[in-house]
Amino acid sequence: MLERINKAQGLMDAACKKMGRQINIMEVCGTHTVAIFRSGIKSNLPKQMKLLSGPGCPVCVTDQGYIDIVLQLADRDDLLIATYGDMIRVPGKGGSLETKQTKANIKVVLSSEDALQLAKDNPDKTIVFIAVGFETTAPATAVVVKEAAEENIKNFCILSGHKLVVPAMRALLSEKNNNIDGFLCPGHVSVIIGFGAFAEIVEDFDRPCVVAGFEPLQIIEGLGEICRQLSAGKPELKSIYTAVVTEKGNTAAQKIIDECFEPVDGLWRGLGKIKKSTLQLKDKYSQFDAFKRFDITETPVEDTSGCRCGEVLSGLIEPPQCALFEKSCTPQAPVGPCMVSSEGACAAWFKYGRKRQK
Amino acid sequence: MCLAIPARIVELDRDNAVVDAMGNRWRAKTTLLPEAKLGDLVLMHAGFAISLVDEEEARETWQLLAEIADFDQTPNKISG
Numbered sequence: 001m002l003e004r005i006n007k008a009q010g011l012m013d014a015a016c017k018k019m020g021r022q023i024n025i026m027e028v029c030g031t032h033t034v035a036i037f038r039s040g041i042k043s044n045l046p047k048q049m050k051l052l053s054g055p056g057c058p059v060c061v062t063d064q065g066y067i068d069i070v071l072q073l074a075d076r077d078d079l080l081i082a083t084y085g086d087m088i089r090v091p092g093k094g095g096s097l098e099t100k101q102t103k104a105n106i107k108v109v110l111s112s113e114d115a116l117q118l119a120k121d122n123p124d125k126t127i128v129f130i131a132v133g134f135e136t137t138a139p140a141t142a143v144v145v146k147e148a149a150e151e152n153i154k155n156f157c158i159l160s161g162h163k164l165v166v167p168a169m170r171a172l173l174s175e176k177n178n179n180i181d182g183f184l185c186p187g188h189v190s191v192i193i194g195f196g197a198f199a200e201i202v203e204d205f206d207r208p209c210v211v212a213g214f215e216p217l218q219i220i221e222g223l224g225e226i227c228r229q230l231s232a233g234k235p236e237l238k239s240i241y242t243a244v245v246t247e248k249g250n251t252a253a254q255k256i257i258d259e260c261f262e263p264v265d266g267l268w269r270g271l272g273k274i275k276k277s278t279l280q281l282k283d284k285y286s287q288f289d290a291f292k293r294f295d296i297t298e299t300p301v302e303d304t305s306g307c308r309c310g311e312v313l314s315g316l317i318e319p320p321q322c323a324l325f326e327k328s329c330t331p332q333a334p335v336g337p338c339m340v341s342s343e344g345a346c347a348a349w350f351k352y353g354r355k356r357q358k
Numbered sequence: 359m360c361l362a363i364p365a366r367i368v369e370l371d372r373d374n375a376v377v378d379a380m381g382n383r384w385r386a387k388t389t390l391l392p393e394a395k396l397g398d399l400v401l402m403h404a405g406f407a408i409s410l411v412d413e414e415e416a417r418e419t420w421q422l423l424a425e426i427a428d429f430d431q432t433p434n435k436i437s438g
Contacts, residue, residue, distance in 0.1 A: 031361045084404070111405025113387060133404070136362065140404045143389050188362045191401060191409045213415075214361075215422055243415035244401055250408055253390045 001217060008224025009046075015227035016048040023049045024179045025226055026172075026315050028165055029186030030057030030343025031214055037352035039216040045223075052179075052315030053345035055168045055271060056186060058133045058161075059086045060313060060337045060344045063267040064301040066161050067092035073128055073159070073294065074102035080122055081106045082115035083130035089340045093301075112144040119148070119156035128290050131158040135192045138162040138279055139253035142260040145281065145288050159290040160279055164263060165189050166197055167277035171268075172314060173205045180315060182208035182226040184219070187241050194249025195239035202237045211239035260285055267298055269337065270310015307336035312345050319349040326350065362403040363423065364416035370396045377402055380420050 015023060027033060033053045036042055042051055055061045071092045074081050081097065085108045088097040097106050105125070109115050115129040131141040141158055148156045165186060172178055185198050190211045198209040208229040212222030221240055229236050239245045257279070266278020281289040291297065303310075307329065308322040319325050319338070329335040331347050338344035342351075365377035365386070373389045377400070384405075388394040391407040399416045400407035411419075 110384075111387075113385075113405050136408070137404050139390050139408070140406045143387065143406070188401070188403060188408075191362065215418055244409045244411050250390060252392055253408060256390065 004217060005220055008220045008227075011224040011227045011231070012046050012049055015231045016046045018231045019048075019181075021048070023181050023227070023230065024052055024315065025049070025182050025184055025223060026052040026054040026180045027184040027186075028054040028056040028169060029184075029189065030060070030341065031188070032056065032184060032186065032212075032219065033345055033348050034343055034352075035214045035216065035219060037348040039219070040352075041216060041219055041223075042353070049223075049227075051184075051223075053312065053348070054172065054180075054183075054315055055268060055313045056165075057338070057341050057343040057345075058137070058163065059090060059341035060309060061163055061168070061268045061271070062087075062090070062132055062161050062337065063269050063298065064092060064303055065267060065298045066159075068301060069296055069298060070097065070130055070159065071095070071100060071102075072296075073290070074100065074104045074106065077103040078126060079104040080118060080125040080127050081130060082109045082118055082127055083107070084109065084132065086341050086343075087130055087132060089334065090337050091335065091340075112140045116144040116148060116153065116156055119153050123155060126155045126157065126293075129156070129158045130161070132161040132163075134163055134165050134186070134189050135257070136188045138257050138261065139192065139250075142256040145260050145285050146256070148288055149285060154287075157288045157290040157293050158281070160261070160281060162261070162279040163266065163268065164277050164279065165193075166200065167263070167274050168268060168271065169198075169201055170204070171271055171274045171277070173201070173207065175314070178315070180207065181230060182235070183210070184222050184226065185209050185211040185239075187211060187213045187218075187245065190239065190241065190245045190249065192250050192253045194247050195237065195245055196247040197249070199237050202235050206235050208235040209237050211241050211245050213241040213243065267300055268313075270313045272300070305335050309336035309338040309344075309346070312338050319346040319353075322346070362401040362408060364399055364411045364419050365402045365407075366416075367394060367396055367398050367400060367407070370394070375407070377407070380424070 119127040261279035263276040334340040338346040365379035369376035
């Protein structure tokens with residue numbers, strides 16, 4: 001193992017020497033963010049190498065406008081809100097699902113199946129499932145929407161905030177001031193979409209894309225591989241997470257996403273509107289679309305809290321550069337979503353990084 | 359949130375399964391992995407099996423998860 005770590009570090013050192021400037025590598029997965037901090041990888045990299053935590057945590061990228069819609073729906077006593085636990089602490093207008101006095105009952109679920117079961121168990125309420133998450137999570141939502149349609153369950157709908165990773169990576173690279181030299185691509189998103197999905201990033205933007213797993217050695221070797229490509233001046237697409245990631249991914253899951261959803265332009269926190277980046281239910285399932293059922297539209301909301309999560313997600317600043325970090329924004333009293341989610345860059349920095357990085 | 363956990367299918371009736379990871383058992387669906395069989399090790403995410411996984415990978419991930427749990431429960435950790 002030591003030999004493999006040394007080899008990867010050699011590749012990183014060589015790339016730093018060759019490039020003669022700072023190298024910025026972005027991870028686009030909350031689980032990678034946590035693994036990188038927890039294992040101490042960040043503090044053992046060459047000085048000229050910087051890891052950026054990109055838009056890889058679904059809670060963090062969810063726009064303020066969406067959160068406000070959730071809170072509005074929570075004010076109706078004819079509804080029952082079913083949500084993954086990650087979402088209940090995200091602050092919006094007047095509080096969060098956890099702190100605000102809501103008329104609707106709020107239930108934390110571990111699976112979309114549990115949300116559908118709530119609909120079956122509570123025929124006098126309409127269940128709104130807060131459907132967030134990337135491609136890893138979207139198929140689970142699609143399955144229950146299909147099931148609800150087949151079983152003609154009328155008191156169930158979803159508020160789809162499902163996001164697609166590749167359009168966000170494209171948006172970041174399309175910004176003129178972006179400083180990203182390569183991507184450590186998400187492992188479990190890739191289980192679904194396949195590592196082939198990142199080919200367009202390599203082809204259109206000339207950036208290395210390497211899919212890695214979550215064990216420290218995988219991450220170190222992934223970073224080493226990106227550096228090898230940077231030294232060679234030949235960006236490539238590669239997966240070193242061969243245990244579970246294939247080029248084509250899980251085609252059954254892709255098929256069910258396509259059957260239920262279509263990509264539409266969507267709002268991302270800090271990144272604004274990104275073309276074809278959010279999944280909306282197709283017309284044939286529109287009766288399960290909470291946006292349509294309650295006639296609501298997601299509109300951009302100006303954040304006046306001073307929170308700089310958007311710049312953190314774009315890799316433009318690191319959490320300590322935000323004036324709120326550790327002061328008015330902590331995991332106990334978070335202002336922004338990157339501090340709410342345990343996978344957020346600010347929370348990871350707070351928990352694991354403070355003493356090491358100083 | 360995209361973290362997937364390896365687990366073994368210990369009961370299976372059509373796409374309704376019970377899976378086991380490190381002694382924890384819960385209900386799961388195999389709808390997204392039609393090829394899954396009783397006894398298979400699978401990656402679980404949000405109640406759904408999304409991929410087959412081999413023994414070695416599963417063991418490594420379980421070990422990692424156990425370390426994280428231990429670490430999180432350590433009162434005097436030095437890193438934060």
